[in-house]
Amino acid sequence: MTTNVAVIGLGAMGLPMATRLAEKFTVTGFDIAAERVALAAEQGVQGAASAAEAVAEANAVLVAVRTGAQLHDLLFGDAGLATHLADGSVVILTSTVGTDGIDEIAGRLAEHGAQLVDAPLSGGPVRAGAGDLLIVVGATPAALEVARPVLDQLASTLSIVGEKPGDGQALKTVNQLLCGVHIAAAAEALALADALGLDREKTLEALTAGAANSFMLGNRGPRTLQAYDEDGAEVLSRLDIFVKDLGIVGTAARAAHLSTPVANAAEQLFLLGEAQGLGELDDSAVIRVVAPHRLS
Known part of the structure; x- marks a missing residue:
């Protein structure tokens, strides 16, 4: 059962999503801007000193990046977040980055005992805080089972469009x-x-x-x-x-x-x-x- 959630990036969308999730789960958040971590703490989100610390105990990890290259760097670059993921956890990609490289990322995460849930969303910050997002999902049934409680907390419309990462993109x-x-x-x-x-x-x-x-x-x-x-x-x-x-x-x-x-x-x-x-x-x-x- 998904109980611990990490949110990496507490920007315009990350913060309201973390706040919404904190109503139901134990949520740990990290952002490179310390003031965003402090702001999240006021909303019931536990702050972490690093992304690695934030994901260590998490069943589900939400990430929002601008490009596929940034996602690759976050997971396998200098930050090396993939090596700190809990076994059996899922990484929920909420960004629109396109399908290029998604298969490779999903394969490399599997080598670390984690799964990728491809879940780009629409709605904006206000709707994120109210759990009123539109989310389209591509994920294996096993990964979706772990991620589903998190996605249900964020979405008013949840469309499962395929059984593999990349289908959502x-x-x-x-x-x-x-x-x-x-x-x-x-x-x-x-x-x-x-x-x-x-x-x-x-x-x-x-x-x-x-x-x-x-x-x-x-x-x-x-x-x-x-x-x-x-x-x-x-x-x-x-x-x-x-x-x-x-x-x-x-x-x-x-x-x-x-x-x-x-x-x-x-x-x-x-x-x-x-x-x-x-x-x-x-x-x-x-x-x-x-x-x-x-x-x-």
Whole structure:
């Protein structure tokens, strides 16, 4: 039975996930920033002096990294976290890193008596703290049995999409293709409404009530309307995340010899946004690539 959980990285997502898990499990957290460890301690999370110390007694270890290379380095590089994992434990990968190298990482973890649970998630910090995340999972039945209580505590929607690590990454790649395209399309649509002299608030209300609606239009639309404000929209998902994720989509599509021209076009908008210094803004700021200045 899973009772001890380690969370490596107590950033924007790691901290609320650790806090949520601490409601049910004994949770130990580590972050290179001491102030984040102290903040987690105020929320019932035990602090550790190192990542190795954090995972020593854990049945399940949550990690959030930006790339597959970072995951490889964390587990098998200088940190060598894999050598400190408890026998029979699972490493739960919550990041979107693509499928490249996942088989190798899972194989090397098995040599250390641990298993990889491929569980990329969506939802943002507020939903993480409320246990309201969407998580897609690829894992062996044995690994899933260990990880399931942790995943259930974090997710309102848990989709088991395959029985091997990499299946979760594959589905999340497909998901991010659609999300990136929908955000870019919403930006173009609202920029066109502006150019045609329409009231953008009324336009958004009408669009979300009809067949043109999508989750991303309804979710990002109101923030898109704030993109030209002095402070911009609240940052709930950074623009440069879609630079990374649509790059993963492109890599996967090329490997499959599949043409994805619409995703490629959306990727160019996000790349331009990053080049224009918008990378740290909310991804809804991509409208400023289409229309640098509000037209009406």
